[in-house]
Amino acid sequence: MVSRQAGRLVKASPPIAAAHFRAEADPYHPERNPGGYVNLGTAENRLVADLLAPRLAEAPPPDAATTRYAPLHGSARLREAIAGFLSATSRATPVDPGHLVVVAGATTALDVVATALCDPGDGIVVPAPYYGAFDVDLAGRSGARLLPAPLSPADGFALAPDAVRHAVDRARRDGVPVRALALSSPSNPLGQVYPAEVLRRLLAVAAELDLDVISDELYAHSVFGPRRFVSAADAATGSPLPPERVHVVWGFAKDFALPGFKAGVLHTTAPDVLAAARELAYFAPLSTQTQELLAWLLTDDPGWVARYLAAGRRRLGASYTAATGALEHHGVPHLPAEAGFSVWLDLRAALPAGGSGSDTGHAAEQALWRELFENRRVSMLPGGMFAAPEPGWFRMCHTTEPTTVRVAVERLGGLLAARTRRRPPTRRTR
């Protein structure tokens, strides 16, 4: 019999991974498998493999020194490389390698910072919709509980500090000790890039509510819109929140399209959080082989890195344009995005009838997801997985072969047309 703490994890296991591998095992192919799954559920960037693979093939093999024990919070070489990289690309204030803790993936970095900050039962407020895996990443092992702060569909789920304040006030009235605020920035699933003043207003509320801030900046270099990315660590300068209360997570999964390598990093300037994170890193260190490769990748040819990131952003933008073009052609409403790998679709019109109350709404959304997954063979995550404040929204990842995306949107359009045939047409959100 397993422990209660392990049993909870087994029960809480999200279907993301299961659906991903089922869809991956029977993939759509125009000739060989036209009835296969189109997987637009996984936020994986498949647009840059042709640039990445030849570069990785040039990496030197691991030498004997690489195989040995190394500091478990990341080698000095990799931490220096990451600090230099972030300082050059996405930060106003230079990053000190001594403030970095490298671990086996961004998931782990989130677990580490949540565990460093929270005891079981402590609350972490999260503007919703939020990155669905936060539920497991931030709360699964730490024992923290997530408190969604619902944003409003009426203004495109704009980041509203008041929503955070309301959620925290409510939880504290109920006796929940709320310890931190977490967000993804640029946002996943929304693809929003937050201006400095929006972040500063949010940090001001965090200061007022005595919260640390966990900023998941996995998509910092995956911005294709005109707005410049600003790190929460930089927004803290000039805000009432001390910079050491902002803890930033970054990794190679999204910006470098290396999700398999499981390389994540926590950046914190708080000495006690740093000390705790180093201890926790002991349980999830990154292979020195991968550390060496990534340090080499970041430093061996800065020109290649700059060209790679620029090409990645161009291809992301083109992919987004093609995907939204197809969505518009097939009449699928969606919100605009400026970053990330996905578009947030408004499929409210396709919900089975009677689907507007909260419980029935959730059931209706599940039914729509099943229809999409089982019958239309399109794998996409429903808003419920992102704690969306109302049912009917779906995240569609477009960073794969354009034909595949077009096929998925066609299937989606077909479903939407069938479902909305007998209803008045809905206004497009964009």
Place this chain on the structure above:
Amino acid sequence: MVSRQAGRLVKASPPIAAAHFRAEADPYHPERNPGGYVNLGTAENRLVADLLAPRLAEAPPPDAATTRYAPLHGSARLREAIAGFLSATSRATPVDPGHLVVVAGATTALDVVATALCDPGDGIVVPAPYYGAFDVDLAGRSGARLLPAPLSPADGFALAPDAVRHAVDRARRDGVPVRALALSSPSNPLGQVYPAEVLRRLLAVAAELDLDVISDELYAHSVFGPRRFVSAADAATGSPLPPERVHVVWGFAKDFALPGFKAGVLHTTAPDVLAAARELAYFAPLSTQTQELLAWLLTDDPGWVARYLAAGRRRLGASYTAATGALEHHGVPHLPAEAGFSVWLDLRAALPAGGSGSDTGHAAEQALWRELFENRRVSMLPGGMFAAPEPGWFRMCHTTEPTTVRVAVERLGGLLAARTRRRPPTRRTR
């Protein structure tokens, strides 16, 4: 301010890592740094780098598929490779790849199985002396508590099932729910290889006491003595303990001399433990780059693997013979070993006077450790780090350059001679 759960980890942090890195930063060299540290504290096999590095250099570079998301409990390819390898080298019953969970290091595999079995406060009984990092690996995140079952120096710390029974009975009388028994086999720090009948007697006691068994078999392929290694998983056959209550941890750190790669694996046939371990693996996955490399290493040329392991065993044996020869030459008593990277030294005669009671004994051992580390510049772990039942025992790792080991033993002999000059000579344990 950090959480209580993180604060406990920071406080419990063992000095192993700190001493290791301090000694590594100022290493002994016959000409360049004759006063430097001789690090015999870290169980790292440095005898096979010349065989390993050229082989690793032949590995194919990672392809695009390798960079993508993969099952977080290990790729099918690596799990099949490990299952095939273990089945061929060290197991009587073939290992099913479906029963393996690959994670970021053996430390993590221990954390995973302890968390799967134990809730905070649950006990894990461990024959002592035991591998010092068990304290953090098995209890640090799981919240379990370790219950040492002291073995007797009088019979060379032979594995005694009665010691386990006494420790469990005592703990249960005190209200501690004891859930599991953990041991390293071959044993670290003792270097003992346990015959099947000894393991079966231990498993019978585990069955009687209703305990699961966690067997850390990191050194399964590092046996240089005449006795054959038997896995606890195989010993379960014909014992009263059901095989699904035996959970085996293995990894590449010791047998393959790849500690930096942080590749560990849990083998369990219990469906619920397996399900829980897969969930926990989500927080500490192994880089797909390293997974691919290790799968290639195990399967590309089985002849190379066999020659490498055989050469490793021969070199281990030679290193052990040279080290114990030097110890005997300098009159340093020690226990015989048949496996592993270390010798268990009996420095009781060198303890400062008045050092036989338990508290004063611990202080005396600490003083001897400091004298060795600070003044003689020999880094070795004291028995207290292994929950040794009495003070004065030290673990000396010998798997490094023979000259370095000789220098350390000379320094050790010098200290011992100075300390024992005015006392009657002690009988050598061997």
